[in-house]
Amino acid sequence: MQKSSAEKVRKFLLERSLLDKNLRVKRTESHVVFPLSREPSSEDLQTLKEIADVSFVVENFEKVRIGPRSIKEVLAGKIPEDALAEVRRSFDIIGDIAVIEVPQEVMRYGEEIGRAIMRVHKNVRAVFAKVGPVDTEFRVRKLIHIAGDKRTTTIHREHGCLFYVDVANVYFSPRLSTEHLRVASQVSDNEVVIDMFTGVGPFAILIAKRTASTVFAIDKNPHAIECLRRNIELNKLKGEVIPLLGDARDIVPSRLRGKATRVIMNLPLYAHQFIDVACIGLRSEGGIVHFYTITGGQDPKGEAVEILRKGVERSGRILEEILSTRVVREYAPRKWQVVVDGRIR
Ligand SMILES: C[S@@+](CC[C@H](N)C(=O)[O-])C[C@H]1O[C@@H](n2cnc3c(N)ncnc32)[C@H](O)[C@@H]1O
Structure with missing residues (x-):
């Protein structure tokens, strides 16, 4: 079948368990040939x-080399079972560096855990x-080297952008990737955006990559602003990112009063304390805020909207319209990180 429809077909074959995952898919200049695990039904x-212009051929396929699929699989038998049970299944991969939470009681197996990650993820060079x-100010945690290179800087790719990240000194989470794109895709050319808690600039850079807009990107962590400056250099931007080192509470009122069409407030634990600052940054005719917060209870999204509404009203403005609300992730048991996109007048 032709290459352009290959992804849709692959997904369908996977859904119906029709794809033979032990054999390697063949790709030519113009076509893709998938190995099937069984004969498709007439419905299939x-x-x-309907999905694509498919045809069926008899082919020989190469076998896929099967390595371990999870770090638990690699570690089984190498560390005691009670320690294995404490090893986290999930971890972050930022560029070629993996960062994993290791409970104190299994720290003595840190090196084995690090090596296991490198065995499963061949692109990882340091763990x-x-x-x-978590440091409450800059949102970073102390890191201990457990395997591979002793290097904390890397280049991470996200949505076609490159990000220089120093994992030891700045906040960066690949788990926010969907959020970065979701927000950036709402921005139009000629907007003026204030990214109040920019970190290394994943919202700011992506916005300026996609649109001819201006983004004032603030952070009070000097390491984050240093990474951001590099990221401005690393990416070919259509728009402009202006890095500002300092506290958003000082910078917005003194330098960005009434300038923004849009404000991004990605500091979930404390953003509610900055709603007045966001209102100061927005143009007098109004604009949009992307407000991140943590809520619990029966109605986490509704609670987040109410926090935003009260903060906006206290600042003498009106939350005119809720554009969307979304649970970003579970933050702790029965606590959720929620984002509200709201239009403020
Ligand atoms: C949760 S991180 C978000 C980073 C970024 N938006 C992202 O998606 O990766 C929050 C950032 O806000 C910064 N920060 C915390 N308080 C601040 C303040 N009052 N003014 C400016 N930046 C602040 C921290 O240093 C940190 O880099």
């Missing part, structure tokens, strides 16, 4: 024909363990 055939509490 009909759907396949660090997160230890201790």
Whole structure:
């Protein structure tokens, strides 16, 4: 079948367990050939024909080399079972660096855990363990090197942008990737955006990559602003990103009063304390805020809207319209990180 429809067909074959994952897919200049695990039913055939211009051929396929699929699989038998049970299944990969939470009681197996990650993820060159509490100011945690290179800087790719990140000194989460794109895709050319808590600039850079807009990108962590400056250099931007080092509470009222069509407030634990600052930054005719917060209870989205509404009204403005609300992720048991996109007048 032709390459342009290959992804849709692959998804369909996977859904119906029709794809033989032990064999390697063949790709030519213009076509893709998928190995099948069984004969498709007449219903499958009909759907396949609707999705793409498919035809069937008899081919020999190469076998896929199967390595371990999870770090638990690699570690089984190498560390005691009670320690294995404590090893986290999930971890972040930022560029070629993996960062994993390692509970104190299994820290003595840190090196084995790090090596296991590198065995499963061949692109990972360095592994660090997160230890201790999150620094409340810059949102970073102390890292301990457990395997591979002793290097904390890397280049991470996201949505066609490159991000220089120093994992030891700045906040960056690949888990926010969908959020970065969701917000950036709402921005139009000629907008003026204030990204109040920019970090290394994943919202700001992506917005300026896609649109001819201006983004004032604020952070009070000097390391984050240093990474952001590099990221402005690393990416070919249509728009402009202006890095500003300092506290958003000082910078917005003194330099950005009434300038923005849109304000991004990605500091979930404390953003509610900055709603007045966001209102100061917005143009007098109004604009949009992307407000991140943490809520619990029966109605996490409704609660987030109410926090925003009260803060906006206290600032003498009106929350005119809720454009969307979304649970970004579970933050802790029965606590959710929620984002509200609201139009403010
Ligand atoms: C949760 S991180 C978000 C980073 C970024 N938006 C992202 O998606 O990766 C919050 C950032 O806000 C910064 N920060 C915290 N308080 C601040 C303040 N009062 N003014 C400016 N930046 C602040 C921290 O240093 C941190 O980099």
